[in-house]
Structure formats: structure tokens, C-alpha cells
Amino acid sequence: MLRRAVPISTQPVKHSFGVLRPAVAPSWTRCLATVHPSPLITEPPPVRGSMPPNHVARVGRLTTFALPQEVVGSQSDLSLGQRMIDTWRKDGIFQIFLTPAQGAMLRRAFKSSKGFFRRPYEEKAKHVDDRSFSGYIASGEELTDGVADYSEIFTVTKDLPPTDPRVQAKWPCHGPCPWPDANYATTMKDLMTLLGESGEKLLKLTALGLGLGDPNALTKLTEDGWHHMRVLRFPQVDRTNGKGKAGRGIGSHTDYGLLVIAGQDDVGGLFIRRPMDGEKLHNWEKSAAGFKENDENWTYVPPVENTLTVFPVCSHILGDMMQYLTRDHLPSTPHKVGLNTRERYAFAYFHEPNFSSVVKPLRDYGHEASNDKPGIHYGTHFTNMFMRNYPERITAKRVKAENRMQILKDIANEALGPARDAAGASVAM
Numbered sequence: 001m002l003r004r005a006v007p008i009s010t011q012p013v014k015h016s017f018g019v020l021r022p023a024v025a026p027s028w029t030r031c032l033a034t035v036h037p038s039p040l041i042t043e044p045p046p047v048r049g050s051m052p053p054n055h056v057a058r059v060g061r062l063t064t065f066a067l068p069q070e071v072v073g074s075q076s077d078l079s080l081g082q083r084m085i086d087t088w089r090k091d092g093i094f095q096i097f098l099t100p101a102q103g104a105m106l107r108r109a110f111k112s113s114k115g116f117f118r119r120p121y122e123e124k125a126k127h128v129d130d131r132s133f134s135g136y137i138a139s140g141e142e143l144t145d146g147v148a149d150y151s152e153i154f155t156v157t158k159d160l161p162p163t164d165p166r167v168q169a170k171w172p173c174h175g176p177c178p179w180p181d182a183n184y185a186t187t188m189k190d191l192m193t194l195l196g197e198s199g200e201k202l203l204k205l206t207a208l209g210l211g212l213g214d215p216n217a218l219t220k221l222t223e224d225g226w227h228h229m230r231v232l233r234f235p236q237v238d239r240t241n242g243k244g245k246a247g248r249g250i251g252s253h254t255d256y257g258l259l260v261i262a263g264q265d266d267v268g269g270l271f272i273r274r275p276m277d278g279e280k281l282h283n284w285e286k287s288a289a290g291f292k293e294n295d296e297n298w299t300y301v302p303p304v305e306n307t308l309t310v311f312p313v314c315s316h317i318l319g320d321m322m323q324y325l326t327r328d329h330l331p332s333t334p335h336k337v338g339l340n341t342r343e344r345y346a347f348a349y350f351h352e353p354n355f356s357s358v359v360k361p362l363r364d365y366g367h368e369a370s371n372d373k374p375g376i377h378y379g380t381h382f383t384n385m386f387m388r389n390y391p392e393r394i395t396a397k398r399v400k401a402e403n404r405m406q407i408l409k410d411i412a413n414e415a416l417g418p419a420r421d422a423a424g425a426s427v428a429m
């Protein structure tokens with residue numbers, strides 16, 4: 001089987017500082033080279049960095065795909081889509097090679113990110129907005145499962161001027177992005193555009209791989225999508241401010257939308273949980289935050305270098321809406337971040353449905369949506385998650401002070417139509 005060509009190694013190991021367990025089993029390396037030559041699956045590049053200390057996990061060796069220039073619905077698109085689905089169902093994650101343009105862009109973005117995070121706290125802290133959740137999040141400000149994360153973040157959501165009708169109508173989460181400077185803004189927006197192109201291709205391949213026939217069956221959801229990105233920095237494990245839990249960068253969680261495209265530097269810190277029997281999380285109904293954070297069934301995602309362009313490749317995981325849409329066929333991937341012996345920089349780009357869209361489960365993965373579930377108003381799910389993660393942020397306080405959740409309820413009710421009282425539309429407050 002093709003998808004067994006690049007397995008995740010199965011042996012849990014306890015790591016000590018700076019030691020990386022060899023992740024490649026020689027037997028399947030041979031198998032990859034001799035049995036499955038394919039222009040779309042390439043031998044993975046060498047791993048870099050080392051696993052964060054005091055974490056127990058398998059070391060992943062991820063399947064690596066190269067995306068075509070364009071997805072047109074050809075036989076090779078179909079077979080790539082099927083292999084992607086197989087890999088997600090087995091591993092919960094895969095990698096794609098960056099295009100040279102993405103590689104160059106990512107390198108510029110890492111430089112900008114470092115430049116911003118190295119500024120004094122007082123200066124960074126000015127870049128917040130009380131209408132959108134865009135902007136600076138200090139280390140220790142974000143909560144996952146009620147515990148402070150050590151991640152330091154600049155969040156980018158849709159950058160909307162005050163004149164936008166949704167901002168005027170006080171839709172929660174809608175407002176400008178408080179950029180630190182024009183150069184940073186251009187760099188991050190350009191990066192999002194490039195990652196978004198991959199997101200659209202991946203959704204088209206996913207639609208084909210699910211057997212939907214029409215490559216555009218899923219991209220209909222992402223017209224004017226609520227794509228957003230987190231620019232992340234993690235402190236060195238012994239240089240934290242003491243607000244969180246030792247060694248924990250971000251607690252275990254799932255992300256909210258369709259796809260997560262993540263890029264990391266050469267330090268290492270990301271862990272994912274492979275789909276496992278009996279672990280069907282429904283984060284839109286009951287929080288998946290903190291799920292099995294401390295057990296041993298995690299897979300470390302080592303940074304790898306793109307052998308063609310000498311840049312890191314991006315890893316891809318699934319969000320809550322993809323799980324809901326596919327009736328658990330493609331479960332949202334739980335993941336967490338550990339702190340390492342060096343500070344770490346990363347990007348997490350979220351390819352999302354339109355804020356106002358109602359996501360409905362696919363009927364047997366066929367075109368038509370089923371009527372047995374009311375659907376989820378994506379903007380409600382997103383807002384609920386951000387209200388939970390940043391209860392003390394000025395944005396959350398303004399949402400409460402101006403009762404913007406009622407505005408959201410009205411928007412969701414209109415989008416959901418007759419099914420509006422169903423649980424999927426509920427606004428948690």
C-alpha cells in the first residue's frame with residue numbers, strides 16, 4: 001500500500017535534552033525507493049532539531065506530497081486526493097513541499113516575526129483592537145483548558161476597515177488588524193495569500209479524494225473565507241514568565257475550521273495525536289481542549305528541510321469543521337506544543353469557511369447536504385472558541401459589554417433558517 005511507504009514509527013520513547021531518536025526504519029526506506037516511485041510522493045527530507053525535553057512521544061516521519069500547479073480533476077489529482085485522505089485517516093497529518101515562492105516568503109515572514117517579537121513588551125502590547133481578535137497576545141495570556149499557554153502570538157484575522165458593513169453592524173470578531181507597521185502587514189498578508197492557494201488546492205484534492213466528483217464541492221464554503229493566521233513564538237523552556245505550566249507551550253486542542261497549514265523553524269515543539277479508535281472528539285459540542293494532554297500516545301512532528309529549496313515544509317492537519325462535514329471520516333487532529341531548549345518560531349495558517357456559512361454534513365460524502373443535522377454556523381463556533389481562549393481581552397469584554405453575542409445569534413439564526421434552535425447553532429455565553 002502506498003500509504004505505508006512513509007509510516008510514523010511506532011515505538012514510544014522518552015527523550016532527554018538534545019537527543020533525537022533516529023526516526024527512519026531502513027526497511028521502509030527501501031520499500032519507498034523501490035516499490036512506489038511517484039512524482040507526487042517524494043522521499044522525506046532529513047529531520048532537524050530535537051524533541052522538547054521531558055515529553056514522551058513517538059517520532060513522526062511524515063508522508064510528504066508535492067501539490068500540482070493546478071487541480072483540474074484529472075486521474076492523477078484523484079489519486080493524490082485519495083492518498084491524502086488515506087494519510088489523514090491513518091496519521092492525522094502530512095507534509096507538502098513548499099513552492100520556491102512560498103519558501104522565500106516564509107523566510108521573509110520569519111524575519112519579520114523575529115523583528116516584532118524582539119521589541120519591548122510595552123510596544124508590542126499596543127497592537128490590539130477591541131473589535132477584532134487580531135493583534136498581539138502576550139505569553140501567558142491565552143488559555144487552553146483553563147491553563148495559560150506560553151506561546152507569544154500575533155493573530156491576523158480578516159483586516160476590515162471601520163467602514164465595512166459587518167464592522168458597522170458590530171459583528172463579533174470583525175474589525176481592523178492592528179499591524180505594527182506596513183512592512184509587517186504586507187509580509188503577513190502575502191504569506192497568507194500563498195498559503196491560501198495551497199489551502200484551495202488541498203480542498204479540491206480533498207473533494208476528489210472523498211469521491212465528491214466536483215473538485216469545487218468544498219471550496220464553495222471558502223468564498224471570502226474567514227482565513228486567519230497565528231504568528232507564533234515560544235520561549236526557551238527555562239526562560240518563561242512562570243504564568244503557565246513547566247514545559248508546556250500550548251495545551252492539547254483541535255483547531256476550528258477546515259485545514260491547518262503550519263510552518264515551523266528548525267527547533268521543534270509540535271506534537272499531534274493520530275486518529276485512534278474510541279477517540280471521537282466533537283469540539284463544537286464539548287471542548288476538546290486538554291484532551292489526554294499528558295498521556296503517551298502523541299507523535300512528535302520534527303522540523304524538516306525542503307531538499308529542493310532548503311526551506312521547511314508545511315505540515316497539514318484537519319479542523320473541527322472538516323470532521324463535522326465528513327461525519328467523523330476525517331477527524332480534527334488534536335495537537336499540542338512543548339517548549340524546547342531554544343526559543344521557537346512558527347506559523348499556523350487556518351483555511352476556513354466563510355464566517356456566515358452553515359457547514360452541513362455531507363450525505364455519504366456525496367454532493368448534497370443531509371437534512372438530519374441543522375448544521376453549524378461557523379462564525380458562532382469561531383467566536384465561541386475565541387471568547388473561551390481570551391476571556392480577559394478587550395475584545396471579549398466589548399463583546400460582552402455591547403451584547404454582541406445577541407447580534408451573532410441573530411446572524412446565525414438567519415443563516416440556519418428553520419433549524420435555528422438546534423444545538424449546532426447554540427451560542428455559548
Ligand SMILES: O=C(O)CCC(=O)C(=O)O
Pocket residue numbers: 230232250255262263264269270335336337346347348
Ligand atoms: O506551533 C505550532 O506548530 C502549532 C501552533 C498551534 O497549534 C496553533 O497555533 O493553534
Ligand SMILES: [Fe+2]
Pocket residue numbers: 253254255335348
Ligand atoms: Fe492549533
